[in-house]
Amino acid sequence: MGIVLGPNRYGKAETRVVRVVRDGERHELRDLNVSVALSGDLDATHLSGDNAGVLPTDTQKNTVYAFAKEYGVDQPEDFGLRLARHFVATQPTIHGARVHIEQYGWRRLGPHSFQRDGAETRTATVTVDGAGEWVVAGLADLVLLNSTDSEFWGYVKDPYTTLPETKERVLATAVSARWRYSDATDWAASYEAARAALVAAFVETYSFSLQQTLYAMGRRVLEERPEVAEVRLALPNKHHLLVDLSPFELDNPNEVFVAADRPYGLIEGAVLRSDAPSYDGAF
Numbered sequence: 001m002g003i004v005l006g007p008n009r010y011g012k013a014e015t016r017v018v019r020v021v022r023d024g025e026r027h028e029l030r031d032l033n034v035s036v037a038l039s040g041d042l043d044a045t046h047l048s049g050d051n052a053g054v055l056p057t058d059t060q061k062n063t064v065y066a067f068a069k070e071y072g073v074d075q076p077e078d079f080g081l082r083l084a085r086h087f088v089a090t091q092p093t094i095h096g097a098r099v100h101i102e103q104y105g106w107r108r109l110g111p112h113s114f115q116r117d118g119a120e121t122r123t124a125t126v127t128v129d130g131a132g133e134w135v136v137a138g139l140a141d142l143v144l145l146n147s148t149d150s151e152f153w154g155y156v157k158d159p160y161t162t163l164p165e166t167k168e169r170v171l172a173t174a175v176s177a178r179w180r181y182s183d184a185t186d187w188a189a190s191y192e193a194a195r196a197a198l199v200a201a202f203v204e205t206y207s208f209s210l211q212q213t214l215y216a217m218g219r220r221v222l223e224e225r226p227e228v229a230e231v232r233l234a235l236p237n238k239h240h241l242l243v244d245l246s247p248f249e250l251d252n253p254n255e256v257f258v259a260a261d262r263p264y265g266l267i268e269g270a271v272l273r274s275d276a277p278s279y280d281g282a283f
């Protein structure tokens, strides 16, 4: 009985590239998840470990980032065709390339602020016991991004610190918010207004930390909604890391980012009125 190698392909899956186009004050955003799969004369690497025909998947990933800088990202079809043609045309061993792209939608909130289309949910948690009734409203998975007006510097440096200080970064988070009412209200109107206050504070705060943005968001709800006694927020820092394109002799003035999913900073905090009725129930 003989054993043979059947159909095979390889490539870098799910390269998360965010491309910001800065046209003065007004920014454009493209957010892609790019998966490359190459096929061709690849018997040797499988059968004998000879890698002479293998373009590393790491190189494929770098190509995605470099092309995002060099050619921009307009239609995903064009970006995919450019990549696929490149791999087939430049690698003698590669005869086929499949590039699958997912493009995430972002809705504009301001000149450099965006909200991800998608999976936002509204939540309600009520507690009734001998002491009374409590209503906690909230939302989850509201993904917001500012492509400028965010700095992070002046923090502690210890022997393990490598993070460079920055005066220009992308700030993005998936807002999880809960707020508790001290009074019954028009739940729908309160929900919409609290949500709008959270979004407005995110958009309008020039941020020196996500912690500062968190406080501004909670405070804005309390300033605008007297029926709210306390706001609790959990804000994952959805890191957008500047790609180093210098090995390819390309500069990267805050245009091409890796959207890293893990690990992420998680900033949590409560903002409340000093005279808020005490509460130890569910949030």
Ligand SMILES: O=c1[nH]c(=O)c2[nH]c(=O)[nH]c2[nH]1
Binding pocket: 152, 163, 208, 209, 210, 211, 237, 265
């Ligand atoms: O806004 C931030 N807060 C932090 O506490 C922190 N830590 C970090 O590495 N990056 C950031 N960003």
